[in-house]
Amino acid sequence: MASPNALTFKVTRKNTELIPPAKPTPHEFKPLSDIDDQEGLRFQLPLIAFxxxxxxxxxxxxxxxxxxxxxxxxxxxxPFAGRLRETAGRKLVVECTGEGALFIEADADVGLQQFGDTLQPPFPCLEELLYDVPGSGGMVNCPLLLIQVTRLKCGGFIFAFRANHTMSDGFGLFQFASTMAELARGAEIPSVLPVWQRHLVSARDPPHVSYMHDEYENIPDAKETLIPLENMVQRSFFFGPGEISALRRHLSPHLRRCTTFELLAACIWRCRTIAISPDPNEEVRILCFVNGRRLFNPLLPAGYYGNVVATPLAISTAENLCKQPLNFALELVMKAKSKVTEDYIKSVANLMIIRGRPHFAVDMRTYIVSDLTHVASDNLDYGWGAPVFGGPAKGGAGVIPGLLSFHIPIKNIKGERGKLVPICLPANAMEVFVKELETMVKRDDDTDLGDAPKSSIFKGRTRL
Incomplete structure (x- = not known):
């Protein structure tokens, strides 16, 4: 069988239409929160399930x-059937027009088995499985959801959807997709009713910033262009119990109780920095998307589906990060994450008002990571059972390709549960990255972590 990354096939789009709500809904204007409409979340997030x-x-x-x-x-x-409008101060408001979400019906001349034994990003012909309908990809005056269902020759199918990130974070989008699944199986109402109440995560009046937010400060100019945006490739890396155990052996005993997210974020940040080879004296950064739902007191309503995220920052010189042991990077990540509290998130909301909703500061020396392991695709049963893969359709979404990656819960071909992390880098940097990561995660039972490793951590490559 050919490599799934080399797979090509034909997708026939049979119908594209706007799907309005099944019943009349209110026509009203609903402001987004001051976390929702920051510049850094003004992009489309693609998800896919097989x-x-x-x-x-x-x-x-x-x-x-x-x-x-x-x-x-x-x-x-x-609100997902409406359209965003931008008002004074760049404030985003949903006009609940009831126009509907874009829906594409399609057929592909390929079976699921031809995608290979392990489904993971990057997926072949993604632009055919999630077609970018002309005029649909903007922020304002556009559909807020685009869904494509593609039937396969084998009787299976692919469900792909793209959502405006300002409306929801990953948790909220999976809540919506889970609601669709419940209704598809015959439920009359969702088990968790959606809650808007965006004022709960909005700025004070008058706004007041109570923390230092280095993540929104300007980045010093690089001495040279670190990463050309041409020749970018993407690979996914599986971290199961063996790989995680191998990484923990690099740590001092007092750090071994860190979370898996913190450990992987620190390791990948370090390996990525070595791969892109910045000037040793330049700053390199990591931004961690932190889900703040559990930090609020009282807790936010269970059905709240807006963005409840902060992006705390850790900074190091490239030389320190690359030459110090993994402990160094891990302690920086843990310290950054520990800053996030309910008040920290509300301080970000206030900063948005004062500073005109800026983008968190990024360049190619910045690695951004988001943890989606709390989002279970097992809940996406539309009558056919759980998908064999459900999660982000690709890494590298957002303002600059190659910065953002996700931790995706997955089970590998051997039945091991672990995390899948898509990484996007130029081809030459990817080769260095792989070598560095091989050294870090080499397990006792591995003799070679090359193209066909026992641990199956390294999979596939595609040009973006």
Whole structure:
């Protein structure tokens, strides 16, 4: 079988339409929170799920099931059927027009098995599986959701959707997708009703910034261009129990109880910095998306689906990060994450008002990472069972390709549960990155972590 990254196939788009809510919904204006509408979240987030054939569903057309489920879900999540408007001070407001979400019906001349034994980003022909309908990709006056259901020759199908990140974070988007799944299986109402209440995560009046937010400060100019945006490639790396255990052996005993997210973020930041080879005296950065839902007191309502994130920053000189042991990077990441509290998130909201909703400061010396392991794709059962993969369609989303990656929960071909991390780098930097990471995660039972490792950590490559 050919490598899935070399797979090419034809997708026939049979119908593109706007799906409005199944019942009348209010026409009103709903402001986003001051966390939602910051510049750094003004991009489209693509997600994808692969479903194998289920003989019990042979008489069901997934296109009709998803179309109907979308229409029903939009009754409860009716802001998603509206359009964003930008008002004074760059404030984003949803006009709940009921126009609907974009829905694409498609067929592909390929079976699920041809994608290979392990489904993970980068996916071949992604632009065909999630078609960018002309005029749909902007921030304002555009559909807020784009969904494509592609039937496969084997009887399985692919569900892909793209959402305006200002409306929801990953948690909120999976809440919406889970609601669609419940309604597709016959529920009349969602088990968790959506809650708007964006004022709970908005600025004070008058606004007041109570923390230093280095993540929004200007970055010193680089002495040279570190990463050309041409020749970018993407690979996904699986970290199972063996790889995590190997990484923890690099740590001092007092740090070994760190979270897996902190450990992987520190390791990848260090390996990535070595790979891009900046000037030793220049600053390099890591920004960690931190989910703040559990930090609020009282807790935010269970159905709140807006963005509740902060992006605390850790900084080091390139030389210190690369030459010091992993402990050094890990302590910086842990210290940055520990800054995030309810008041810290609200301070960010206030900074947005005062500073005109700036983008968190990024350049190619910055690594951005978001943890999605709390989002279980097992909940995405639309009648066919859980998907064999459900998560971000690619790494590198956002303002600059190659900066953002995700931690995605996944089970590998051997049945091990772990985290999948897509990484996007220029081809020459990727080769260095792989060598550095091989050294860090080499397990006792591995003799070689090359193209066919026992641990199966290294998979696939594609040009972006």
């Amino acid at each position: 479903f194998p054939k289920n003989p019990a569903m042979d008489r069901k057309d997934p296109v009709k099931v998803f179309r109907d489920a979308l229409a029903k879900a939009l009754v409860f999540y009716y």
